[in-house]
Amino acid sequence: MSEIVLHNYFRSSTAYRVRIALNLKGVGYEYVAHHLRHGGNRAPDYLAINPQGLVPAMVWSDGTVIAQSLAIMEFLNETVPEPPLLPADAMGRARVRMLSQMIACDIHPVNNLRILNALRSRYGADDTEIADWFRHWVNETFQPLEKILSQSPETGSFCHGDTPGMADICIVAQVANNARFNVDMTPYPTICRIRDACMQLPAFADAAPARQPDAE
Amino acid sequence: MSEIVLHNYFRSSTAYRVRIALNLKGVGYEYVAHHLRHGGNRAPDYLAINPQGLVPAMVWSDGTVIAQSLAIMEFLNETVPEPPLLPADAMGRARVRMLSQMIACDIHPVNNLRILNALRSRYGADDTEIADWFRHWVNETFQPLEKILSQSPETGSFCHGDTPGMADICIVAQVANNARFNVDMTPYPTICRIRDACMQLPAFADAAPARQPDAE
Structure with missing residues (x-):
């Protein structure tokens, strides 16, 4: 079982961004699907994780939840520096x-x-x-x-x-x-x-x- | 005359963000207004600066243009570290x-x-x-x-x-x-x-x- 969980929906382009970033960094993760068209993201157990009720949300190895795809990518880039997702200057x-x-x-x-x-x-x-x-x-x-x-x-x-x-x-x-x-x-x-x-x-x-x- | 120019509109909340960030950093700037409701941001001379035709756009001291308020704030935070706009961890x-x-x-x-x-x-x-x-x-x-x-x-x-x-x-x-x-x-x-x-x-x-x- 992976330490890192990515709350996901296959068609979400913001979740897609984070999947690419995790793959580039070589970071494995558990894929948890929420069906946006069926309102799976509004379920109480998911709102307890991400009060905004949107995907993606990443649960890091220490249990901390980070939502918003650009914030997740910046965090990954700082935590797992190689290969960099941003230029050196x-x-x-x-x-x-x-x-x-x-x-x-x-x-x-x-x-x-x-x-x-x-x-x-x-x-x-x-x-x-x-x-x-x-x-x-x-x-x-x-x-x-x-x-x-x-x-x-x-x-x-x-x-x-x-x-x-x-x-x-x-x-x-x-x-x-x-x-x-x-x-x-x-x-x-x-x-x-x-x-x-x-x-x-x-x-x-x-x-x-x-x-x-x-x-x- | 300031070295830094901020293309601006008083009511734009994204320009407002950058004005606050510049003030917090103590960075002076020249204020250039574009009247969004009158389409001033779609004028050819402004599109030559920022092809997206939106405010804010910051022209840095070396002439480089940066648009998008969060990108500008991240740049300011990296270039003028004090006081920080982001936590240390x-x-x-x-x-x-x-x-x-x-x-x-x-x-x-x-x-x-x-x-x-x-x-x-x-x-x-x-x-x-x-x-x-x-x-x-x-x-x-x-x-x-x-x-x-x-x-x-x-x-x-x-x-x-x-x-x-x-x-x-x-x-x-x-x-x-x-x-x-x-x-x-x-x-x-x-x-x-x-x-x-x-x-x-x-x-x-x-x-x-x-x-x-x-x-x-």
Whole structure:
């Protein structure tokens, strides 16, 4: 039995981020699935672990619970330094955190299941409108993200140089979500190139939703 | 003239966070205002600085641009270590980042001006519906945030011990936004206590929207 538990849902892109980070760090973990669409994350025993009732939440070896995927990745990076998920210099770290947060703050939260459900229940949004909403907010951020990545000398095989890190993790998880809503990726060749480079690595490929125990 | 420029809007709660952080660190800066409601952030000369067209963006003394408020605060904290915005231990840092991201990922983005405008234009949402949307997502996160803060032994005068940091900054900026939508704060005594403690400090008080040069 693993010491570390990751509360999970195969399709959650924020849980997907943490699965990749754990794989890159070579940290084994116990996978505990919560079915978000069936409200498994709102069960009292899970709320006792994570009062926010969202996945992912990581229970560290000392019993401490950490929620929020970026906070978990920063913690893993500080606790298990190799391989690093952030550059060695402060300005590089700022750039990678900025790229990560463009996705983690400006795309994912506004396209999350709870928001899409609210658009359905409050405004009667149908599948076509939901898909249009999703694609709109992806494009609003992927356009500047593509511009920054394609024009910046810091961009290499991955978002920052030639080793994968936090921003690459966020891209891979977001692109997986995009596919479910048929986002046209042709305007984003740099993002696609980086995503494809990541998927060649077992740490990324093994974390994919379809390979998880609760995949449907 | 200051070496550091902060692209700003008085009412932006993400810019507000960075203003507090700069004040706490004692770092002077030039304030450049962009009127979000008039689309000043979409002007070509600003998009050349920050392709995402959002505030805040900080131009550091070497000319490098950093966007995304949490990335800016992490950079400031690494570059100007005193006083620290994060605890000295990894688990403490994880906790403060988690608390910060609960607000920065799960409240602010879904209640941002661009989202509220989209609800109006796509679904004809009126002021009453907009306010209800805003309050709903605040309460969804403030309920677990209050629970964590009120029950955790790490909570002190501020979110983590007795010195203010990144999570306190996020709380103060969010509570200022809440007031514009009449969020009932009575269920959140711990959040209110921490917010009030922060507002006693000049670094927080001087960063308030009403005290900025572009305040209306």
